Amino acid sequence: MRRPEPLEIFQPTSIREAGALVKEKGPGGRFLAGGTDLVIAVKEKSFSPKYVVDLKRIPGLSGIREEADGGLKIGSLTTLREVEISPIILKRFPFLAQSAAEVGSVQIRNRATIGGNMANATPSADVAPALLALEARARIAGLNGERVVELEQFFRGPGQTVMAPEEILTEIIIPPANPSLVGEYIKFSPREMMDLAYIGVAVAFVFNASQKLCEKVRIALGAVSPTPMRARGAESLLEGQVLTEELAEKAGAEAARECKPISDVRSSADYRRDMVRVNTKRALLNAAAQRPGKWTERRDRRY
Amino acid sequence: MKKTIHVTLNGRPTNLEVPAHRLLLDLLRDEIGLTGTKEGCGTGDCGACTVLLDGKPVNSCLIFSGELDGADIVTIEGLKIGPELHPVQKAFIQDGGAQCGYCTPGMLMMAKSLLDENPDPSDEEIRFALSGNLCRCTGYAKIVQAVQDAAAELRAKRAG
Ligand SMILES: Cc1cc2nc3c(=O)[nH]c(=O)nc-3n(C[C@H](O)[C@H](O)[C@H](O)COP(=O)(O)OP(=O)(O)OC[C@H]3O[C@@H](n4cnc5c(N)ncnc54)[C@H](O)[C@@H]3O)c2cc1C
Ligand code: FES
Ligand code: FES
Numbered sequence: 001m002r003r004p005e006p007l008e009i010f011q012p013t014s015i016r017e018a019g020a021l022v023k024e025k026g027p028g029g030r031f032l033a034g035g036t037d038l039v040i041a042v043k044e045k046s047f048s049p050k051y052v053v054d055l056k057r058i059p060g061l062s063g064i065r066e067e068a069d070g071g072l073k074i075g076s077l078t079t080l081r082e083v084e085i086s087p088i089i090l091k092r093f094p095f096l097a098q099s100a101a102e103v104g105s106v107q108i109r110n111r112a113t114i115g116g117n118m119a120n121a122t123p124s125a126d127v128a129p130a131l132l133a134l135e136a137r138a139r140i141a142g143l144n145g146e147r148v149v150e151l152e153q154f155f156r157g158p159g160q161t162v163m164a165p166e167e168i169l170t171e172i173i174i175p176p177a178n179p180s181l182v183g184e185y186i187k188f189s190p191r192e193m194m195d196l197a198y199i200g201v202a203v204a205f206v207f208n209a210s211q212k213l214c215e216k217v218r219i220a221l222g223a224v225s226p227t228p229m230r231a232r233g234a235e236s237l238l239e240g241q242v243l244t245e246e247l248a249e250k251a252g253a254e255a256a257r258e259c260k261p262i263s264d265v266r267s268s269a270d271y272r273r274d275m276v277r278v279n280t281k282r283a284l285l286n287a288a289a290q291r292p293g294k295w296t297e298r299r300d301r302r303y
Numbered sequence: 304m305k306k307t308i309h310v311t312l313n314g315r316p317t318n319l320e321v322p323a324h325r326l327l328l329d330l331l332r333d334e335i336g337l338t339g340t341k342e343g344c345g346t347g348d349c350g351a352c353t354v355l356l357d358g359k360p361v362n363s364c365l366i367f368s369g370e371l372d373g374a375d376i377v378t379i380e381g382l383k384i385g386p387e388l389h390p391v392q393k394a395f396i397q398d399g400g401a402q403c404g405y406c407t408p409g410m411l412m413m414a415k416s417l418l419d420e421n422p423d424p425s426d427e428e429i430r431f432a433l434s435g436n437l438c439r440c441t442g443y444a445k446i447v448q449a450v451q452d453a454a455a456e457l458r459a460k461r462a463g
Pocket of ligand 1: 032077080103114115118124197
């Protein structure tokens with residue numbers, strides 16, 4: 001395996017210092033969080049960053065906080081393992097914890113950060129669909145202050161985000177959610193672990209269980225377009241409706257119609273589309289059933 | 304670009320002068336001479352390079368030395384408790400959890416960290432924890448058995 005070329009690693013202790021370093025050193029540098037995407041790019045894709053700015057010494061960038069209004073803030077350097085086992089996330093948004101748990105291995109998740117999963121902007125990033133379904137926002141710090149963008153607007157294409165090179169993703173903001181919100185994430189991949197998603201589906205909706213009524217339906221898809229995407233047509237089919245198996249099937253078909261998959265080494269576009277159809281339906285029905293128990297026990301991917 | 308880092312390695316405070324881009328795996332094997340940690344894939348997929356960093360299992364093939372100032376690192380060479388093998392090591396020997404042995408250092412570091420967090424795991428939990436550790440030889444059944452036996456031994460020790 002290829003080894004990295006010599007490079008300088010800076011460890012700034014403030015956001016301002018980190019941004020200023022990139023401004024000063026110029027193009028060709030990279031921020032470093034857990035390194036699980038960056039070191040792979042160096043080793044497998046022959047990417048040679050001119051310098052690396054490690055964000056891990058900047059205080060205040062990691063941790064999960066519940067806000068007074070019921071919203072949640074997740075620091076960008078929070079590891080995916082922390083998201084996976086966080087009691088507050090497991091209680092409020094178990095499907096978000098699960099989507100983090102689906103990434104790589106325990107070793108990878110001990111390093112991989114939620115900010116890195118977003119900033120790397122891989123179409124198949126596992127945590128993106130769940131965050132899109134929760135209508136999360138991204139807080140970005142630059143040299144001239146901060147801005148907050150909808151996560152949906154954050155992604156621009158494979159590996160592309162709205163951030164300028166010196167900007168840092170500091171926080172993921174999850175707005176307050178209705179206590180009756182239910183959700184599910186399904187990562188569809190042939191291997192149960194250590195595989196990238198052929199497709200990913202996250203659903204979240206406010207569910208009146210006695211009447212089976214769905215509101216505020218959000219459906220997000222991974223690995224089927226240049227960026228993680230919302231399936232708005234499928235959402236509107238369900239909005240304000242009583243959830244039935246037939247309707248879930250229709251929503252799945254609509255999601256399959258509106259996604260834009262490509263064929264690659266993992267899967268053909270047609271297969272991806274069909275898996276979106278099946279797994280959107282399944283995610284909706286699973287979310288509504290709110291089955292207890294661990295996701296590893298209830299996941300159902302074999303046919 | 305050389306960088307001076309201060310780390311605790313297998314319990315011993317150590318000062319090292321290392322090129323910042325040197326991977327932790329290469330630092331351990333080639334510069335320090337701790338060759339217990341193995342390289343399988345070099346890309347985070349196989350777990351053979353697993354070490355504990357600040358108490359948590361990580362892939363040493365994906366970490367720059369330049370990130371490590373202040374880190375606490377434990378490798379397979381530091382797993383023994385005094386002169387005695389750790390219960391996970393004994394159980395792997397006793398149960399045939401190792402054949403060629405290439406995956407074993409990573410498996411043992413992962414098994415130790417699992418049992419530190421969860422003293423009584425189910426087989427399913429063991430398999431989940433070890434899903435980033437590939438073994439081409441054993442078929443995993445004996446590894447899961449060894450982790451169960453080590454867990455029982457550790458629980459008995461704690462109770463006793
Ligand atoms: C073996 C293996 C298995 C994997 N499996 C999966 C999987 O199943 N699912 C999945 O989604 N991913 C997977 N990944 C990819 C990777 O682990 C994740 O995308 C991870 O979340 C990346 O986070 P990181 O902190 O390691 O990012 P890094 O590698 O540190 O950074 C990635 C990129 O984002 C930039 N960046 C990071 N943080 C910030 C920030 N706060 N502000 C601005 N820019 C930033 C960096 O400059 C870099 O360009 C896998 C990787 C490996 C090696
Ligand atoms: S060598 Fe590090 S995971 Fe394979
Ligand atoms: S014992 Fe040979 S690879 Fe596991």
